[in-house]
Amino acid sequence: MPELNLKASTGLVEGVSNEVFLITTGFVVFLITLFVKFKSWVGSPRTALIHPESETAVTAIRQRLEPRSSASRDSTAQCPVCLDSVQYGLETNCGHLFCGSCIITYWQTGRWLGPIACPNCRQTVTILLNSFTAEELQEDSEAKNRVLQEVRNYNRRFSGEPRTIWEYIQDLPTIFRHAIGDLFSEEGMVFVFRARIYICLTIAVLYLLSPLDIIPEMAVGILGLLDDLVILFLLALYISMIYRSVVAQRASATLNPHED
Ligand SMILES: [Zn+2]
Ligand SMILES: [Zn+2]
Structure with a gap:
């Protein structure tokens, strides 16, 4: 019996409970998988x-x-x-x-x-x-x-x-790449859209830098980054939606060249 007690009190890593250790490891593996997958999507x-x-x-x-x-x-x-x-x-x-x-x-x-x-x-x-x-x-x-x-x-x-949210997510890498490309290209886009995308990017940077977090990084370590990722993801999704309207606007602008 004393042997069993000893086993129960010893975690995989000293000072960290097994649950926290497993959740953190699982989350890191998930992030790496996501990153590798996303990189191959965004690449070209x-x-x-x-x-x-x-x-x-x-x-x-x-x-x-x-x-x-x-x-x-x-x-x-x-x-x-x-x-x-x-x-x-x-x-x-x-x-x-x-x-x-x-x-x-x-x-x-x-x-x-x-x-x-x-x-x-x-x-x-x-x-x-x-x-x-x-x-x-x-x-x-x-x-x-x-x-x-x-x-x-x-x-x-x-x-x-009409599109489902899942379709928006699937298209995100391609649309986002074109949105950022056009933002800095000569072809350019209407000021209103450009301004909205810049605002989104600014919010993303500010949120990452600010100490005001929904889940503070210090308190829960790597898990605290989760809310940052969610915010970044939502902003990227929003930018891709803005870019869709940019393209639609361009297409209809040529239909009525005299309207603004
Ligand atoms: Zn061909
Ligand atoms: Zn295809």
Whole structure:
């Protein structure tokens, strides 16, 4: 019996109860997993294989496409539709990259009643984001203007589709990356949106730095960071929602060029 008592009083780590130790370890592992996952999401647009259900539609498009003569593009990203290097790249909200003309042809030749399903992952494409190279941004060609026009056309129709909170979370890495990119790009955005995003970022920094926390770091160690993460996550989600309205606003601005 005394042996049992001794066992019960000895924790895995001296001075810390087993429960606290296990919860903390579990939480750290969870954070690392989340970080690794998020990093691979945020990293860059993904190019992947075609989803089996999109195979027929994509094969049909491949036969339509004219072979491309110039292979001047420096990017190594490959378009999963034409299997050539990406030209006038468009990124879907699910983070998949295609040539502008490929994804537009996929939309226009398919029998879609609403927004298209991503050829890669079948997720509903509610927004198409420009992912042009620096070179392409400078260019002024008919092909490029056609892509830009069709993108606005697409976004005007579908960026307002009702979305679940889970879909917002899934799209967060891609949308957030474009939001921050546009914030510092020449293309810019309307002052009101820019100001709102700056306010969000400022709040995030202030909250991280301020000693006023919902759960103080000092008291419970690593668990105290949880509330900071939640706040940062909510702010990122809010920024991605603002950015969606930026894109929608851009699309409709070209419809009524004289309205502000
Ligand atoms: Zn392509
Ligand atoms: Zn996708």
